[in-house]
Amino acid sequence: MPSCDVIIIGGGTNGLAAAGRLAKAGRKVLVLESAAVAGGGATTREFAKGYKVSAVAHLLNLLDPRVEQGLGLHLSFAATNISTTALSSTGDHLVLQGNYGETISGGLPEADRTSWLELRQKLMRFANVLKPFKAMTPPRLGKGVGNEMLKLAGLGLKIRGLGRDDLREFMRLMLINVADVLDDELKDERLKGVVAFDTVLGAHLGPRSPNSLLLLLNRLAGETLSLPAGGMGSVAVAMAKAVQALGVDIRVNAKVKSVNIVGDRATGVTLQNGDVIDATTVISAINPKTTFLDLVGPRYLDTGMVRRAGNILMRGNAVKLHLALKGAPNFKGADLRTRLVIAPSVRVVEDAFNPVKYGEFSHDPVMEIVIPSAFEEGFAPKGHHVLSAIVQYAPVVMDAKARAAFLKRIMATLESYAPGIGKLVVKSELLTPEVLERQYGFVGGNWHHGELAAEQMLFLRPFIGAAQYETAIPGLWLAGAGSHPGGGISGAAGWNAAERILKMEGRR
């Protein structure tokens, strides 16, 4: 007799969201987390004595309202609705305020201001059409799936509701690259640069790659940018406390080595320490490739599934840079209590992307910088600061020489925007894609546990046959960011998976 109804592999925000939803429905849930704390990409960690940082994700904008309300999370924030400063090396910065540039300050020509507001409004309208997609199980395609096709038709109607002109424009934008849209609509290089950067953040794409605009819409379908008090780890702590209060057991330092299969059914898991734990339902909220190829193993999968799991695209080219600083950096007068972006033009972002196609790092990297110590005390000793940056692009494989050379390039770029910053550095840490894979389980360093690209979205995520969270192995489900709707500190995939499981159980 299993000791619990459900085992969840991985205590990231998706695992915790699934745990909470199932516990609310009366299931006895055990979460197994390999690290010493739950949270996955949402973790606050000391990286140098006295200096703390949000270790992977550093800004919140996608937290699913169902998770926040359903778990009764009462998060406190060091800042909400954070503005973005598009840094200029001359000090002529542009600041996007409110919800993604509702207003802009910093010498934007009037014609561009009008064009931007029109473009922004259009993008927001289309992002809102996509928003409900995130909270649903993707429909199944094929014969004999009438209800599923109705769901797809319902989505089609929402899009049709846009009206003829908007619909045509929506379809055009779905296929186009962001650089073309920006070149058509705007002139200001700083504005175009920051929008291009935001589109490709966390993706193996440049602004001229096809379908890139789709990713910007995905981002805009989230909430405004915020900084949880205490860093991103406090989101995971709040979620962990909430699910524990619902009766969920979270076991840390508990790495799952394999999913146990008896006959053709998942019956539980074996931990790395040899413990065997049985359950009626096993949910994997970790990377789907790892789930199928390592925890289940090819002997339990048909060859088609082995191939599809092996073919999930997982190229990740973002690195995380942490700097402990003995003083405040000066980005030529920019407000440190904003998100600082170095992406001075579309061309610079595209040129940064090109080398990574050939396994090389960007010579002039682009980056998003947050200085949490400027928003809140407790991240660094008094008068000192921490800088957290997501820098693109780096190849997955980098030897020590390449890592050192890339860090040098990043520091040179920073130096041209914040002269003297190099002299303030007490300690630096660079989490390359390889480190992100080794330490946090992001295979290929990929932000979404599987690229969020047109060919890996909705009913194609992570692949056909596993896109409704259910796998071909009875009793084994998926619930991580590798499933629809993808990554970010959101919990949406976990919540969707739990809803699907409850629905399918209700039918049996």
Ligand SMILES: Cc1cc2nc3c(=O)[nH]c(=O)nc-3n(C[C@H](O)[C@H](O)[C@H](O)COP(=O)(O)OP(=O)(O)OC[C@H]3O[C@@H](n4cnc5c(N)ncnc54)[C@H](O)[C@@H]3O)c2cc1C
């Ligand atoms: C460099 C970088 C920067 C990012 N910045 C942001 C950002 O600013 N904002 C944002 O919203 N998103 C950001 N993301 C994306 C975000 O971190 C992820 O999409 C998100 O963490 C996915 O959540 P998850 O719960 O699906 O998986 P994870 O957060 O990866 O959680 C999976 C959990 O499973 C555990 N685990 C793995 N294997 C096992 C095993 N065998 N047994 C038991 N446990 C296991 C892991 O330790 C981990 O805790 C960033 C990602 C990267 C790589």
